[in-house]
Amino acid sequence: PLMFFGTTNLDLCFNVERLPTPGESLMGTLARNPGGKGANQAVAAARLGLRPTFYTRLGDDDAGRLLLQSLRDAGVCADAIEICAGEVSGSALVMVGDDGSNMIVIDPGANLNVTPDMIESAARFIDREAIVVAEMGMPIPALNRLFEMKSDRGFKLIFNPAPVRPGLSAAAWRSVDFVTPNQAEAFELTGVEVEDFESAAGVAAKLLDLGPRAALITLGAQGAYYADATSSFALRAFPVKVVDTTAAGDAFNGAFAASLAQGLPLREAVRKALAVAALCVTRRGAQSAMPTVQAVDEFLKS
Ligand code: ADP
Numbered sequence: 001p002l003m004f005f006g007t008t009n010l011d012l013c014f015n016v017e018r019l020p021t022p023g024e025s026l027m028g029t030l031a032r033n034p035g036g037k038g039a040n041q042a043v044a045a046a047r048l049g050l051r052p053t054f055y056t057r058l059g060d061d062d063a064g065r066l067l068l069q070s071l072r073d074a075g076v077c078a079d080a081i082e083i084c085a086g087e088v089s090g091s092a093l094v095m096v097g098d099d100g101s102n103m104i105v106i107d108p109g110a111n112l113n114v115t116p117d118m119i120e121s122a123a124r125f126i127d128r129e130a131i132v133v134a135e136m137g138m139p140i141p142a143l144n145r146l147f148e149m150k151s152d153r154g155f156k157l158i159f160n161p162a163p164v165r166p167g168l169s170a171a172a173w174r175s176v177d178f179v180t181p182n183q184a185e186a187f188e189l190t191g192v193e194v195e196d197f198e199s200a201a202g203v204a205a206k207l208l209d210l211g212p213r214a215a216l217i218t219l220g221a222q223g224a225y226y227a228d229a230t231s232s233f234a235l236r237a238f239p240v241k242v243v244d245t246t247a248a249g250d251a252f253n254g255a256f257a258a259s260l261a262q263g264l265p266l267r268e269a270v271r272k273a274l275a276v277a278a279l280c281v282t283r284r285g286a287q288s289a290m291p292t293v294q295a296v297d298e299f300l301k302s
Contacts, residue, residue, distance in 0.1 A: 001130040002045060002052040002261040003080075004254075005119070005146060006038015007111040007137035008071075009090035010063040011286055013246075018097045028095070034070035035286035036090055036111070037135040037162060040247045043287040044254025044276060046075035048296065050261060055080040055122040057110040059089035064110075070287055080122045084110045100242040100281065106137075114138045116145035123149055130155040133257045140167035147172035156260070159212065160253045164188040173211030180216045180256070181207070182249050197234040200225035204232065216270065218252055218277075220245075224270055235270055238278035238299075244289065251280035251290055275300055 016028035034043075042054040054076050058064035060083050067089060072078055087110040095103045119142045126132060132155045134146060148171055150157055159176045164185050183194040190206040193199060200217050204227035207215040214228035223237040255276035259269035275296055283289035291299070 004042040008036035008039040011035035040250035041254035045258035063089035150175040176212035179212040247286035252277040
């Protein structure tokens with residue numbers, strides 16, 4: 001009973017010694033990696049042993065076939081996925097420096113054409129006990145429809161507000177159970193910088209004013225901060241050697257949702273998400289960087 005809604009992209013990923021400056025040409029090595037926030041999150045959950053359903057739109061093209069195969073191979077249920085004739089699949093140009101930093105440009109392609117009616121139709125895959133995860137790459141009217149369906153259907157809603165865009169309705173915000181921004185997204189949503197756990201507390205309070213029941217802010221190498229109306233806690237990130245931070249947030253969100261779906265208590269679910277995200281940044285790529293349940297168990301034991 002775990003369902004993801006979101007974007008799928010083919011990442012054209014250049015590994016470079018350092019990121020270029022405007023006007024500069026650098027040499028690097030290219031890899032074509034399946035990506036897209038929603039797809040990465042669904043794969044992260046599937047690697048942990050779940051069989052999440054994923055709603056996304058793909059073009060009827062080579063990239064779309066490769067992306068669908070990658071989702072299936074990971075164990076994601078593709079029954080809700082739409083293959084769209086005459087449309088191109090989303091793609092992203094990703095540059096990753098040797099220090100693990102990245103720059104990304106996205107052409108959303110078929111991801112851009114999700115309508116509220118399509119969401120309504122895909123929602124037949126959601127059952128009452130379901131946990132639903134959505135990121136912000138889908139069109140806002142589609143997200144509003146999905147979130148507003150929650151009052152009737154009673155699923156649990158995790159909202160990863162990435163990339164931040166305006167237009168989410170007040171009712172939609174109020175239907176969110178967990179909003180999960182990173183530091184940059186938390187700043188865009190509240191106008192206040194998240195520098196450490198202390199400032200995260202103030203920002204989390206501002207996020208709760210938007211309407212969600214709880215805020216879970218990720219702070220990169222620092223860890224994560226949780227707050228709801230009555231409680232809060234911070235957990236430190238696991239120290240690891242960073243190779244590529246691409247999809248760290250997706251690993252975190254996918255693993256957090258999967259852990260809740262498996263019935264882990266909140267704090268344990270956040271800890272598991274931190275472990276999965278830590279392992280993710282030690283590997284190159286997006287979906288290919290998501291660890292298996294065995295790798296996570298071993299990591300947590302060591
Ligand atoms: P995003 O990838 O969306 O920018 P963050 O940078 O906040 O989000 O990273 C998400 C999570 O990934 C963090 O909460 C942390 O658990 C993990 N993570 C990111 N960078 C590191 C790091 N250098 N070391 C360990 N864990 C990390």
